[in-house]
Amino acid sequence: MTPTTKLVKQQIQEEMEALTPSERQLASILLQDYPMGGLQSITKLANAASVSTPTVIRMARKLGFDGFPALQDALRDEVAAQIKKPIAKRDAWVVDEGAEHPLTRFAQTAWTNMRHTLDRIDTGMFDAVATLLADTARPLYVVGGRITRSNADYLYNHMQIIRPNVTMLGNSANVWPQYLLDMDEASVLVIFDIRRYEAHLAKLAQIASERGVTVVLFTDQWGSPIARSARHTFNSLVEAPSSWDSTLALMLIVEALIAEVQDARWEQSKERIEELEAMFSSTRLFRGQG
Known part of the structure; x- marks a missing residue:
């Protein structure tokens, strides 16, 4: 496993200039209550941002997702990662213990971070x-x-x-x-x-x-x-x-x-x-x- 390097909100921020005015309005709503704002239904999100549901779908695709459900899956993964308990976090990093020395493995991860x-x-x-x-x-x-x-x-x-x-x-x-x-x-x-x-x-x-x-x-x-x-x-x-x-x-x-x-x-x-x-x-x- 490798560390997550880009969050949905970072993708939004990077694409902000390429978004239409209505999409930027939607992006602002998503960032104001991140990540929970993006986990509500597409209809509620569209209403909260005063945009249409097709606008929500278009913006999700501009961010590189297949659609709004895929964007929500990414947000759920982020939430799950945030609340991992220490034991669960260690289990997620199980690797081939014989691959390299633990000090080197940890140092490589730290350098990547x-x-x-x-x-x-x-x-x-x-x-x-x-x-x-x-x-x-x-x-x-x-x-x-x-x-x-x-x-x-x-x-x-x-x-x-x-x-x-x-x-x-x-x-x-x-x-x-x-x-x-x-x-x-x-x-x-x-x-x-x-x-x-x-x-x-x-x-x-x-x-x-x-x-x-x-x-x-x-x-x-x-x-x-x-x-x-x-x-x-x-x-x-x-x-x-x-x-x-x-x-x-x-x-x-x-x-x-x-x-x-x-x-x-x-x-x-x-x-x-x-x-x-x-x-x-x-x-x-x-x-x-x-």
């Missing part, structure tokens, strides 16, 4: 997010889910060294309203959320967005529901021959952003790093002395 992630990344969006993260006039908040907490920690630890005014949200969702109190139109909230998406993160993103906060989402190829509240969304391929998803492709983007932000703020960052090192030295931390 990174390559396809890079192929479809919006570099303009990358630049815009790097600018946001480098702007110290914009308070930065970071949070992750049960699995992606470590990814959020990694971004926070580096951003906190590079620039001031960075906050990592606490582990308990019960205290998040206290952070939301200080968030406003100037704030940036970075959220990490991959499949088996977490409802409390989606609620956090929704409330933050309603307060004018700029939400930046790091998610998988299917896309967390948080994307509806996010200003910027990075999609990374995560499937791997394991019970657990791989966040290596996601971390590639994170590390590239860290490097870009540090470069943009090098003079100020250099001063902060030097001051931090002086503190470590004066307190003899990490020197093995009691």
Whole structure:
């Protein structure tokens, strides 16, 4: 089995300019409530988009499907992939164990994930997010889910060294309203959320967005529901021959952003790093002395 490299919504986005006005209207409805919007009957979908049923069929064919039922089959496959449990995910990657060393097999998958992630990344969006993260006039908040907490920690630890005014949200969702109190139109909230998406993160993103906060989402190829509240969304391929998803492709983007932000703020960052090192030295931390 190989990772899925293109979703229905990506096909829609790629074909958008070639669609007729009525087809673009339909595409907009599909993307607004993706993927569930495309799983309703053809009549309901057509009515929701104020188009005819033949328009739905034509657009499905323009996207490369034999018809609307085939498009719905693809959407159902995406939904099934999103909700796979860890054991089921591992079973789906059963291969010839004697084919190659497990390390090589995993590395090849990870490289494929990174390559396809890079192929479809919006570099303009990358630049815009790097600018946001480098702007110290914009308070930065970071949070992750049960699995992606470590990814959020990694971004926070580096951003906190590079620039001031960075906050990592606490582990308990019960205290998040206290952070939301200080968030406003100037704030940036970075959220990490991959499949088996977490409802409390989606609620956090929704409330933050309603307060004018700029939400930046790091998610998988299917896309967390948080994307509806996010200003910027990075999609990374995560499937791997394991019970657990791989966040290596996601971390590639994170590390590239860290490097870009540090470069943009090098003079100020250099001063902060030097001051931090002086503190470590004066307190003899990490020197093995009691």
